[in-house]
Amino acid sequence: MTNAVLAVARLLVVALFLWSGFGKLMNPGMVAGAISAKGLPAAEILAYLTIAAELGLGLLIALGFYARAAAVALAAFTALTIVFFHNFWSMTGDAVRANQIQAMKNVSIIGALLMIAAVGPGRLAINQR
Known part of the structure; x- marks a missing residue:
């Protein structure tokens, strides 16, 4: 039961990243524009790195292939989105x-x-690291 729950949890956690990454892949220019609007350098490169992070790391976690390392990397990526894109502490009004x-x-x-x-991908994974 625990391994099945871990497998489902992995899929549910990364569903957002896979959906978002695929959407960004269909329009990388929009992503580069959003990155550029935040004043970050090399917006086009960062756009493709964002797409790679969401799709690549999301797939690794979904498959349970180096899921621990991919989860840490995706957690760091997600933390960066708070700092650069959801920095509510420097906003006003409804934002x-x-x-x-x-x-x-x-x-x-x-x-x-x-x-x-922390717990790994469970037994229903490509590898169990």
């Missing part, structure tokens, strides 16, 4: 509340990713 909710959602996702890193 504060909307981005605070997004930031807290990301904190919860980071928690789930760190649990995967």
Whole structure:
């Protein structure tokens, strides 16, 4: 039972990243524009790295292939999105509340990713590291 729950949990945690990454893959220019609007350098390169992180790390976790390392990397990526894109502490008006909710959602996702890193992918995985 525990291994089945771990497998389902892995899929549920990364569903958002896979969906988002695929959407970004269909329009990398939009992603580069959002990155550029935040004042970050090399927006096009960062756009493709974002797509690779969401799709690549998401797939590794879903498959249970080096899931621990992928979960830590995806947790770090998610933390960076809070700092650069959901930085509600430097916003005003309605943006504060909307981005605070997004930031807290990301904190919860980071928690789930760190649990995967701590316990591993379970037995229903390509490897069990």
